[in-house]
Amino acid sequence: MTPLIAAANGAGPGTPTLILLGLLAAVGYLIHCVIWPYRACRKCGGAGRFRSPSGRAWRYCNRCTGRGAQLRIGRRIWTRIKNNANHTRKHR
Template sequence: MSPLLAAASHTTHPTGLWLLLVILAAAGYLLHCVIWPYRACRKCAGAGRFRSPSGRAWRYCNRCSGRGAQLRAGRRIWTHLKSIERNRR
């Protein structure tokens, strides 16, 4: 048996460390969504409006309704979980 094959067959994967990192990343994102619930709209880059082709007028962004911000997916999940908890009482 070659030394490489023997070394490869006895390696262990630290799954506990990866699980801890995933949990910490999820908790960090959840905290981020609680503190900053909105992100800049991707379509209008947070401006909320576009210039018309003539350049004289403005039109509002359809995706964010002219606000320039959209609710993050994590914040939607957080709000849903809080409403489930509220409805259980």
């Protein structure tokens, strides 16, 4: 059976399966962000510094302020969810 006919007949993966896979991928990414909250800075490649134009001195990366790492977006989401849950518990 050709792929077009199979797609027309609905023989492919169903919508619930795709939703479940998407949800599983999102949960997996959040777990990844809880375990490894930082990623290497894209601008400096994780070094945190660059050579100066003269080549004799170092200057710090402006994007990561010399740390070489940046907080992942998923970790920011996780922290916001956690803080929101703590905030609602305190004000009940």
